[in-house]
Amino acid sequence: MTTAAAPSAVRxxxxGPDRRATTIGIVLLISLVAFESMGVGTAMPALVADIGAVSLYAWPFVAFMAAAVFATVLGGRWCDRAGPRVPLVGAPLLFGLGLxxxxxxxGMTQLLIGRVLQGLGAGTQAVAVYVLVAAVYPERARPAVFGLISSAWVxxxxxxxxxSGLVTETVSWHWVFLGLVPFVLLAVALVVPAVRRLEPPDPEREVTPARRGLVLGALGAAAGVAALSWASQHGGVIAAVVAGIAIVVLAPALIRLFPRGVFRAGRGIPTVVLSRGLLAGIFFTVNAYLPLMLNGTHGWSLAMAGVPLIVGSLGWSAASAWQGRHPDLSRTVLLRIGFVLLAVGTAGMLLVAPSWGLPWLALPFWVAAGTGMGLGFSSMSFLLLQQSAAGEVGFHSSAAQIADQLxxxxxxxxxxxxxxxxxxxAAALPLLVAVLTAMAVLGTLVAGRASAPR
Incomplete structure (x- = not known):
C-alpha cells in the first residue's frame, strides 16, 4: 500500500460498514466523559451552594478521582483475564447510573455516591476502550483511531x-448530569454490535500474572491520588502533610501496579508508561495554572485568560488528526518531537509567568505545546498497543492511565x-514552570527508549 493511498484506506x-458504528460509539463514549469532566467544574459552585457547603467543594472531584483510579486497575485486570465485552457495556451503564x-x-451524600459510580464507570471504560481498539482495528489504522479519541476531548x-454554565443558569445544575444520560444509551447501542462480534479470549494466550496485593495496591493508588487531588485544591501546612502521606501510601502501591522498570525508563513499555505520566503531568498542570498567570499576574479577564487553553486544544486536535493520516511515520520519532514541542511551549511560559513577562506569548507557545501533545499522546497510545500482547493490554493501559492521573x-x-x-x-509559578520544563527535557531524552526491546 502506498503512502498516498493510506488516508483513504485508513478511513x-x-x-467502513463493519466498524462505522464502533468508531462512532468509541468517540461518543470518550466525548461523554469529557463533557462531564469539563462541565461539572463550571456547575460546581451553584451545585455546592444548593446542596452543600463551600468546605465540601473538593469532595465531588476527589470521589470521582479515587473511584476512577480503583476501577482503572481492576478493569484492566478483568479485560486481560476475561476480555472487554462486559466492561464495554457495563462501564458506560454504570457511568450513566452515576449521572x-x-x-x-x-444532598451531598447522594451526589458523592453518584460521583463514585461515575468514576467507576469512567475508569473501567477507559481501559476497555484500549482493549477494544487492540482487538478490532488493524495496527495501521490505530494512529487514526487515537487521533479521533484525542479529538473527542476538543x-x-x-x-x-x-x-454547562448556560444550563446551570437557565435550567438547573441537575441537567448538567441528566442531559447526558440519553447519549450514554446511544453510545452503548452503537458499541454493542462490536461487542457481540468479539470472540472469547483464547484460553491458551499469555496473561500478565496477577501481582500479589493487587486490590490493596488499587486501594492505595486510589487513596493516594485522591489525597493529592484534595491537597492540590487546598493550601497551607495541612495540605502539605496530606500530600506527604499520599506519597508514602503510593510508593508501595505503584510497585504492584506499574510494569518493572518504569522509574528507570526501561526500554519498551516501561518508558511508554513513563511518557504518559510526563506528557499529562506537564501539559495539564500548565493548563491548570495558565489562567492564573494571565489573570492574577497580568490582569487579563477570565474570558481572555482561557483563550490559550482553547488554541492549545485546537493544536492538539490538529496534530492528532495529522499523525493519523501518516501511519508509516515512526511513532518513537513522533513521540520525541512531541516532547520537544511540549518543552518549547512549557519553557515559553517562563517568559509569561513573571510579573515582567509578556502575557501574549502564551498564545504561540501553548499552540506549540498542544501540537506536541497531539503528536506525543497519540504516538504513546500506539506504542502501548503495539508492544502489548493480547493478555497484557489491560494491565499496561491501566498503568499508563494511573501514571497520567498521579x-x-x-x-x-x-x-x-x-x-x-x-x-x-508571579513568585510561585515560574518555579513550577521550571520544574515542568525539566520534566519535558527528560521526556525528550528518554523518548527513544519507548521502542520495543531488540
Whole structure:
C-alpha cells in the first residue's frame, strides 16, 4: 500500500460498514466523559451552594478521582483475564447510573455516591476502550483511531464549560448530569454490535500474572491520588502533610501496579508508561495554572485568560488528526518531537509567568505545546498497543492511565504548595514552570527508549 493511498484506506478501516458504528460509539463514549469532566467544574459552585457547603467543594472531584483510579486497575485486570465485552457495556451503564444518581441528588451524600459510580464507570471504560481498539482495528489504522479519541476531548473542552454554565443558569445544575444520560444509551447501542462480534479470549494466550496485593495496591493508588487531588485544591501546612502521606501510601502501591522498570525508563513499555505520566503531568498542570498567570499576574479577564487553553486544544486536535493520516511515520520519532514541542511551549511560559513577562506569548507557545501533545499522546497510545500482547493490554493501559492521573495530581498539588509558600503567582509559578520544563527535557531524552526491546 502506498503512502498516498493510506488516508483513504485508513478511513475505510474506521468508517467502513463493519466498524462505522464502533468508531462512532468509541468517540461518543470518550466525548461523554469529557463533557462531564469539563462541565461539572463550571456547575460546581451553584451545585455546592444548593446542596452543600463551600468546605465540601473538593469532595465531588476527589470521589470521582479515587473511584476512577480503583476501577482503572481492576478493569484492566478483568479485560486481560476475561476480555472487554462486559466492561464495554457495563462501564458506560454504570457511568450513566452515576449521572442519574448525581442529577437527582438533594444532598451531598447522594451526589458523592453518584460521583463514585461515575468514576467507576469512567475508569473501567477507559481501559476497555484500549482493549477494544487492540482487538478490532488493524495496527495501521490505530494512529487514526487515537487521533479521533484525542479529538473527542476538543469539542467538550471548547463547549463544555459554556454549555454547562448556560444550563446551570437557565435550567438547573441537575441537567448538567441528566442531559447526558440519553447519549450514554446511544453510545452503548452503537458499541454493542462490536461487542457481540468479539470472540472469547483464547484460553491458551499469555496473561500478565496477577501481582500479589493487587486490590490493596488499587486501594492505595486510589487513596493516594485522591489525597493529592484534595491537597492540590487546598493550601497551607495541612495540605502539605496530606500530600506527604499520599506519597508514602503510593510508593508501595505503584510497585504492584506499574510494569518493572518504569522509574528507570526501561526500554519498551516501561518508558511508554513513563511518557504518559510526563506528557499529562506537564501539559495539564500548565493548563491548570495558565489562567492564573494571565489573570492574577497580568490582569487579563477570565474570558481572555482561557483563550490559550482553547488554541492549545485546537493544536492538539490538529496534530492528532495529522499523525493519523501518516501511519508509516515512526511513532518513537513522533513521540520525541512531541516532547520537544511540549518543552518549547512549557519553557515559553517562563517568559509569561513573571510579573515582567509578556502575557501574549502564551498564545504561540501553548499552540506549540498542544501540537506536541497531539503528536506525543497519540504516538504513546500506539506504542502501548503495539508492544502489548493480547493478555497484557489491560494491565499496561491501566498503568499508563494511573501514571497520567498521579503525575497530574502531584504536579498540580506542588503548584498549590508553592503558591501557599510564596504567596503570589508571579513568585510561585515560574518555579513550577521550571520544574515542568525539566520534566519535558527528560521526556525528550528518554523518548527513544519507548521502542520495543531488540
Amino acid at each position: 475505510t478501516e474506521l468508517f 442519574l444518581v448525581a442529577g437527582t441528588a438533594t 469539542l467538550p473542552a471548547l463547549l463544555g464549560p459554556p454549555i 503525575t497530574t495530581a502531584a504536579m498540580i498539588g506542588a503548584g498549590g504548595a508553592l503558591l501557599a509558600l510564596l504567596g503570589t503567582p
